[in-house]
Amino acid sequence: MLQPEQSWSWLAVAIGVLLAAKPSAGRDLFGSRPSILLLMADDLGIGDVGCYGNTTIRTPNIDRLAEDGVVLRQHLAAASVCTPSRAAFLTGRYPLRSGMVSSNGYRVLQWTGVSGGLPANETTFAKILKDKGYATGLIGKWHLGLNCESPSDHCHHPLKHGFDHFYGTPLSLMGDCARWELSEKRAALERPLRLGARAFAAAAAALALAAGRLGGLTARSWAPAAWAAAAAAAGLGAASRCLGALIVHADCLLMRNRSVAQQPMRFQRTAALMLREVSAFVRRNKQGPFLLFVSFLHVHTPLITTENFRGRSRHGLYGDNVEEMDWMVGQILDTLDAEGLANSTLVYFTSDHGGSLEAQFENHQYGGWNGIYKGGKGMGGWEGGIRVPGIFRWPGVLPAGRVVHEPTSLMDVFPTVVQLGGGQVPQDRVIDGRDLLPLLLGTVQHSEQEFLMHYCEQSLHAARWHQRDRGAVWKVHYVTPVFHPDGAGACYGRGVCPCSGEKVAHHDPPLLFDLSRDPSEAHALTPDTEPLFHQVMERVARAVEDHRRTLSPVLLQLDTPDNTWKPWLQPCCGPFPFCWCDREADPG
Ligand SMILES: *[C@@H]1O[C@H](CO)[C@@H](O)[C@H](O)[C@H]1NC(C)=O
Ligand SMILES: *[C@@H]1O[C@H](CO)[C@@H](O)[C@H](O)[C@H]1NC(C)=O
Ligand SMILES: *[C@@H]1O[C@H](CO)[C@@H](O)[C@H](O)[C@H]1NC(C)=O
Ligand SMILES: *[C@@H]1O[C@H](CO)[C@@H](O)[C@H](O)[C@H]1NC(C)=O
Secondary structure (H helix, E strand, C coil), X not given: CCCHHHHHHHHHHHHHHHHHHCCCCHHHHCCCCCEEEEEEECCCCHHHCHHHCCCCCCCHHHHHHHHHCEEXXXXXXXXXXXXXXXXXXXXXXXXXXXXCCCCCCCCCCCCCCCCCCCCCCCCCHHHHHHHCCCEEEEEEXXXXXXXXXXXXXXXXXXXXXXXXXXXXXXXXXXXXXXXXXXXXXXXXHHHHXXXXXXXXHHHHHHHHHHHHHHCCCCHHHHHHHHHHHHHHHHHHHHHHHHHHHHHHHHCCCEEECCEEEEECCCHHHHHHHHHHHHHHHHHHCCCCCEEEEEECCCCCCCCCCCHHHCCCCCCHHHHHHHHHHHHHHHHHHHHHHHCCCHHHEEEEEEECCCCCCCCEECCEECCCCCCCCCCCCCCCCCHHHHEEEEEEECCCCCXXXXXXXXXXXXXXXXXXXXXXXXXXXXXXXXXXXXXXXHHHHCCCCCCCCCEEEEEECCEEEEEEEEECCCCEEEEEEEEEECCCCCCCCCCCCCCCCCCCCCCEEEEEEEEEEECCCCCCCCCCECXXXXXXXXXXXXXXXXXXXXXXXXXXXCCCCCCCCCCCCCHHHXXXXXXXXXXXXXXXXXXX
């Protein structure tokens, strides 16, 4: 009888031979095509997870996935912020190709009521699998646009991009959703509203004064008018703050397919509602195959955590939120087990990018931890912003406990699941992802990703070269953010590090690191310390040139005017701006 390990390698070789013979034969390979369950956390750092080395935070369910599956140790997001990273994930293409980047510092889609979003002619893996007969669903965060011209054209809606079922938020959870101190948007919106109110009040006072003078009135008689103007100014100021809050709250909404289900979300119930939907979706489609993308609202600020998990971790509210998300992962895996679907489902877990170092105030850290890696969310090139967890589990097919150190990309999920589902990768456009299956099975040693480009908005900040014959992973930085002088390796102030302007440094010669020896990017190499310095620079420069030749100009969806709030595009379930409704029954 074969030992388990031998039977693994036997199976792997057999599958490898089959794969080589027939590269997109998902259906024939395993008897039937697997269902696919993709789990994506929001803003989770690679250092926040037990199986990636965290010893004090409890993530037993993610760790269990890792024990039973393949762990990718150099798994890279195509961008260090949500919208572009998610666009790349769903399309298998650098976000610059679909125009899902900005050039002016906006970075992500700012509001639900903007006209930008994932263009209709982009093909997601969901669209291909749906065409191949998969039941497809998205539960959770989208953040890739909603409307183009009217509040219900839903031109960028998940249902237009291959999902037959959507339950979640078209935008994102934000600090502002809970009047959180780290306001991303309300502060920005209130400022012009407040200035407008002041200008209006000043004009009214001046008018009252002038009218009083003209009418030959005494100070005593026009004083009441001035008081009235001051009161109006105060009233307008308060009204503008209310309006700001209403608009921001209207953006924290939950949708069921095309209709608004809850506005604003009742946050304490959201996790339970999402789990209820996941379980209903899995039960409804257990005959398979299905593709379910669960895109968690955890662990983005404002760290909405239910009573059961508050105060339980050793890392404050952030740790509580991570542990709650891990619990949700466990609940979802339990549903698969209960339906007997574990062996016929490929499960994947990742985060859209690294943890946010800037999410802090009053000496509390409300963002993630990126372990030994430098930098974090929002930084184009530094490893901490883009190196994320990546775990695949498929019992009976993928070897349990395998660890892969090769560079891989979140964009690789696209060709991998398309081929497993028996689909064809589009031939009419550049696809940057590479099929991961041979690497996961262990039938090849090296990743097909030889070069990876690391963008910040539309500008290339760094590039990675996996020099396979030497086993080296070189990283060349052309541009890096200028950190706050306190030396903690972050930018601070509001938001994340910018991609251009005065707050970035341009390097000539570029900075060079060998990640295989220096994963923390602590020691930049020089021609004196690294004999291959010039050779590496030249090779990478050539790869960058080759890459640039494959780009064609597209409209940038994240620039003004497509990323500017348009009141008429705002989904609202009441008379605007009173968007207030709850059509969701309590989860049992
Ligand atoms: C574990 O994660 C927490 C929360 O982000 C972090 O503060 C802590 O430093 C991490 N511990 C280790 C050993 O990585
Ligand atoms: C969305 O619509 C599809 C098709 O009508 C339906 O099967 C699915 O249950 C709906 N999803 C939700 C969340 O109601
Ligand atoms: C699932 O696969 C594992 C690993 O091959 C095997 O041990 C287990 O018996 C399978 N479970 C079922 C229900 O087939
Ligand atoms: C989608 O349409 C835009 C605008 O016409 C065009 O620039 C872009 O190249 C198209 N993309 C694909 C993948 O065909």
